[in-house]
Amino acid sequence: xxxxxxxxxxxxxxxxxxxxxxxxxxxxxxxxxxxxxxxxxxxxxxxxxxxxxxxxxxxxxxxxxxxxxxxxxxxxxxxxxxxxxxxxxxxxxxxxxxxxxxxxxxxxxxxxxxxxxxxxxxxxxxxxxxxxxxxxxxxxxxxxxxxxxxxxxxxxxxxxxxxxxxxxxxxxxxxxxxxxxxxxxxxxxxxxxxxxxxxxxxxxxxxxxxxxxxxxxxxxxxxxxxxxxxxxxxxxxxxxxxxxxxxxxxxxxxxxxxxxxxxxxxxxxxxxxxxxxxxxxxxxxxx
Numbered sequence: 698x699x700x701x702x703x704x705x706x707x708x709x710x711x712x713x714x715x716x717x718x719x720x721x722x723x724x725x726x727x728x729x730x731x732x733x734x735x736x737x738x739x740x741x742x743x744x745x746x747x748x749x750x751x752x753x754x755x756x757x758x759x760x761x762x763x764x765x766x767x768x769x770x771x772x773x774x775x776x777x778x779x780x781x782x783x784x785x786x787x788x789x790x791x792x793x794x795x796x797x798x799x800x801x802x803x804x805x806x807x808x809x810x811x812x813x814x815x816x817x818x819x820x821x822x823x824x825x826x827x828x829x830x831x832x833x834x835x836x837x838x839x840x841x842x843x844x845x846x847x848x849x850x851x852x853x854x855x856x857x858x859x860x861x862x863x864x865x866x867x868x869x870x871x872x873x874x875x876x877x878x879x880x881x882x883x884x885x886x887x888x889x890x891x892x893x894x895x896x897x898x899x900x901x902x903x904x905x906x907x908x909x910x911x912x913x914x915x916x917x918x919x920x921x922x923x924x925x926x927x928x929x930x931x932x933x934x935x936x937x938x939x940x941x942x943x944x945x946x947x948x949x950x951x952x953x954x955x956x957x958x959x960x961x962x963x964x965x966x967x968x969x970x971x972x973x974x975x976x977x978x979x980x981x982x983x984x
Contacts, residue, residue, distance in 0.1 A: 734896065735855040742896065743845055743860065745912050751919045753829030759910045759919055762831055763847045763856055764792035770848040770907035772921065775830025777821045778950045781906030782926055782937070783807075784874035787820035797822035807945050809869075809880050816872055816879035816926050817937055819949055833947060834920040834940045838863045838884045838911055844936070846886070846898040848907025848925050859898025861886035861934070863911075870935050872927050882941035884923060888932035900925050900934040909936045 737760040740747045749755045762773045767788040771781035777800070779790050787804045790797045803821035806814055838844070842863045849856055865885040872879050890897050909923030923936030939946065 733852045733855075733857045734859060735852045735857055737856075738845070738858050745917075745919070746845070748917070750917055751912070753831070757828060759831075759845065759847060759908060759921070760856065760858070761793065761828060762921075763849075763908050764790050765849050765854075766790055766906060769903055769905040770850070770925065772831070772906070772908040772924065773822075773826055773828060774819075774833070774921075774946075774950045775828065776950055776953045777823075777825050778819055778952075779822055780817065780819050780924060780946065782924055783814065783816045783818040783879055784872065784877070785818075785906040787818060790822050792826055795826070797824060797826070799823070805949055807942050809882055809941075812869065812880040814877075814879055815881040815937065815942065817881070817924060817942060817946075819946065830950065832918050832920045833943050833950075834911060834913075834922040835943055836913075837940050838866050838922050838938065840864065840866065842911050843893075844886060844898075844922065845910040845919075846900070846904075846907070846925065846934070846936075847910070848900065848904030850901040850904030850907075852903075857904075858896075860893040860896045861890055861898045862892060864890075864933075866938060867941075868935070868938075870926065881926060882938045883926060883935045884938045886934045886936070888928075888934070898934070899932055900928050 737758065738746050745751050746758055752758055764771055764773065766781050767785050769785040771779045771785065771790055773792055774780050783806065787799050789799065800821040800823055805819045807817040807819070809815045840863055844861050844863060845858060846861060847856060847858045851857060863884050864887040868883045868885060870881050870883040886898065888899055904925045907925040908921055909925065910919045911922040912919050922939055924939065926935045926937050928934050
């Protein structure tokens with residue numbers, strides 16, 4: 698179990714990004730300035746972003762996995778599973794112009810050991826996008842690491858992106874939405890960072906549930922390291938730290954969507970029939 702440090706979020710006010718309470722704060726986006734990055738980043742924007750070996754297949758990036766749910770954001774993980782913030786909730790998932798319906802009863806909550814429910818929820822969609830499984834981070838985000846932050850906040854219904862650096866990790870962050878309080882292991886990016894120029898990121902309304910990617914220099918792969926959760930009164934952003942929850946999430950995502958199980962069973966049944974038929978032919982041909 699991780700050793701948590703109480704962060705600014707624990708003592709300050711966190712706003713969940715689906716509600717208008719965030720309008721109490723200046724609205725900077727998944728970008729700093731008056732505009733938003735609403736077109737997919739390239740290698741000239743983010744080093745190694747379009748690397749042919751950095752994702753599960755060529756021609757795709759993390760941009761292709763982030764979609765819209767309930768006016769906020771979510772991330773497709775693979776095998777029909779979508780991950781979002783629990784305060785966003787399960788719902789129809791709009792990804793790359795296609796709307797995917799929820800598999801009834803498939804929602805699964807994630808817990809923070811010893812502290813209760815985390816601000817994460819997994820659910821299945823009825824059909825599978827043609828995308829390989831994302832790689833989930835196994836490592837605590839290192840301080841100073843560059844984070845590509847993606848979501849649907851402030852872009853007029855378009856996906857947006859920006860960059861920031863990890864300024865704290867292993868934070869136990871409480872967030873209250875309605876009558877529910879979630880406690881999550883989070884990492885933080887600070888408001889006012891200037892290292893990335895006009896691409897500096899801060900979360901705003903609609904970004905909740907979106908994805909945060911960190912490039913693993915040892916493996917040469919981009920990994921999903923966080924899920925957008927909230928901001929505090931100092932405008933710092935808090936991202937659910939997926940390395941802490943990997944042992945809960947990975948086994949669930951390894952379970953295919955129900956339709957896939959049907960095809961698998963049919964395939965195994967057919968192979969078994971062929972094997973028995975082959976044995977029968979062998980028996981009949983024996984002297």
